[in-house]
Amino acid sequence: MDLNLKINEKDHVDIGGADANDLVEEYGTPLYVIDEKRIRDNYNRVFSAFTKYYNDFKILYACKANTNLSVMRILEQEGSYIDAVSPGEVYTSIEAGFSPDRILFTGNNVTNEELSYVDETGVLINLDSISQLKRLSKLVDPEEYKISFRVNPMVGAGHHEHCITGGVMSKFGIMESEAAEVYKMAKNMGFNPVGMHTHIGSGILDPEPFKLATETLMNIAGDVAQNADVDFEFLDLGGGLGIPYEPQENILDINKFANEITGIFKGKLDEYGMGKPSMYIEPGRYLVGDAAYLLTKVNTVKQSYRKFVGVDAGFNTLLRPSMYGSYHHIVVANKANEEAIEEIDVAGNICESGDLFARDRPLPKIEEGDLLAIMNAGAYAFSMSSQYNSRPRTAEILVNNGDSEIIRERETFNDLFNKQIIPERLKK
Structure with missing residues (x-):
């Protein structure tokens, strides 16, 4: 087994020598981080x-x-x-x-x-x-x-x-x-x-x-x-x-x-x-798959017919779980050593029932504001992302020996209209 998971002395997920929590403080979420x-x-x-x-x-x-x-x-x-x-x-x-x-x-x-x-x-x-x-x-x-x-x-x-x-x-x-x-x-x-x-x-x-x-x-x-x-x-x-x-x-x-x-x-x-x-x-996949994480913030903890944890990413950000039923290991990045105590559904922010990163996943107690690190997100992840639900695509950063740099800027709402043209007759 080698999921390339590293945890620092703060019990935070470490990516290439950088603290995942520090990275999202600087760059926001959702965020792809590449080692x-x-x-x-x-x-x-x-x-x-x-x-x-x-x-x-x-x-x-x-x-x-x-x-x-x-x-x-x-x-x-x-x-x-x-x-x-x-x-x-x-x-x-x-x-x-x-x-x-x-x-x-x-x-x-x-x-x-x-x-x-x-x-x-x-x-x-x-x-x-x-x-x-x-x-x-x-x-x-x-x-x-x-x-x-x-x-x-x-x-x-x-x-x-x-x-x-x-x-x-x-x-x-x-x-x-x-x-x-x-x-x-x-x-x-x-x-x-x-x-x-x-x-x-x-x-x-x-x-x-x-x-x-x-x-x-x-x-x-x-x-x-x-x-x-x-x-x-x-x-x-x-x-x-x-x-x-x-x-x-x-x-x-x-x-x-x-x-x-x-x-x-x-x-x-x-x-x-x-x-x-x-x-x-x-x-x-072998070269880049385990070199990246998707970091996403918990914004909702919801007890419905099931217990859901809602995050600020969706299948527009990482499609594999919805498209293939693929498993991606999920770690609570700000308390990475805590033991799992319950089974939770991790849901994205797309208006589709299939927008789930995990179903019945054993996880520690999760609170709103926690940071989730979705592992092995370097292959067929950003490359398959989209603007579905009119959600701008996320940023990518590169980490090298603890130093980080933006290698793809986060899109804005204006990017949603790139290359679109409204005919003059529809402007009247």
């Missing part, structure tokens, strides 16, 4: 584990998890590459300082305009379908144009059905049974296919599905290498590495995991005579 050192440590833990067993290894940060420019700059400085799934993520990555050769674009159901834009940036395109291949061939000169393909193996895993991205129900990638023919088709068009990619799901703590997916991908790549005469520059195993959200969950043993995955990878390279292509993986 810079934790991101750097997470990246280097993965990189060190894999390069111990396979030297030509690259981490592609799955930036849909968190596209804050400061977060991306931290990872750029550490040497990360980028897994981008939209033209906007490509644009953001370049703005954050990533050179095009460090970005892999894997889109699905993309338009011709999006393909053209991505082509103009110079990043490598990882194609999701035969449709994309045919359309790209009309937009660029295929002669020696490097591409990759996402393959959908008959393996899927994830913490929620919406997060399973492999198998018969998945919308992603080309079928493994057609892979060799698709690569042949691409070569006949003049393209130079240099990579293969897969991704089976998200939030995976059991390494077995990932090991099976790796073996499957390597078998598909071996078949393509031999039957379509493809010399791979890289093989991308995708992402999905999970973190423990609940106290009873165990952290992924990254060293053992890296040893097992690289063992499969190298064994299959030898079996099929595929040389030594680069190995890519695409962690997102």
Whole structure:
């Protein structure tokens, strides 16, 4: 178990050397607080584990998890590459300082305009379908144009059905049974296919599905290498590495995991005579998920048919509990060592019955004015936030060795009207 919870001598939650209570005094609530050192440590833990067993290894940060420019700059400085799934993520990555050769674009159901834009940036395109291949061939000169393909193996895993991205129900990638023919088709068009990619799901703590997916991908790549005469520059195993959200969950043993995955990878390279292509993986949640907290103030304690604690954040701020039924550990930040004495529902401020951060959660006695710290809020948190109920999005701050800085300003009511235009006839 490792929920990355630290408590200082005042019994307050400590985030990156800063007292959570002091932070909200300065910046207000709700507030996302990101620990810079934790991101750097997470990246280097993965990189060190894999390069111990396979030297030509690259981490592609799955930036849909968190596209804050400061977060991306931290990872750029550490040497990360980028897994981008939209033209906007490509644009953001370049703005954050990533050179095009460090970005892999894997889109699905993309338009011709999006393909053209991505082509103009110079990043490598990882194609999701035969449709994309045919359309790209009309937009660029295929002669020696490097591409990759996402393959959908008959393996899927994830913490929620919406997060399973492999198998018969998945919308992603080309079928493994057609892979060799698709690569042949691409070569006949003049393209130079240099990579293969897969991704089976998200939030995976059991390494077995990932090991099976790796073996499957390597078998598909071996078949393509031999039957379509493809010399791979890289093989991308995708992402999905999970973190423990609940106290009873165990952290992924990254060293053992890296040893097992690289063992499969190298064994299959030898079996099929595929040389030594680069190995890519695409962690997102693992790098940033446990590096952030959402701090939110208790404004209401209400005994109705159930006991509710109401806070000043909602699913517009953190969507995962409402969307996926996800568990996020909650600590009373101003009395973090107090024992739980009752089961409480923690409710947000959105006008929806589903706006709950927790149901029947064991917590200490909570009073109005207390500060709650919602943990593991670095991935798919702010990036999925909205202005629903006309609530401005919250601020983000970065903490480094106790010092804090604003990295995203809190929105105001005026931001709710950004880009809106009232026709003149409606102003009369």
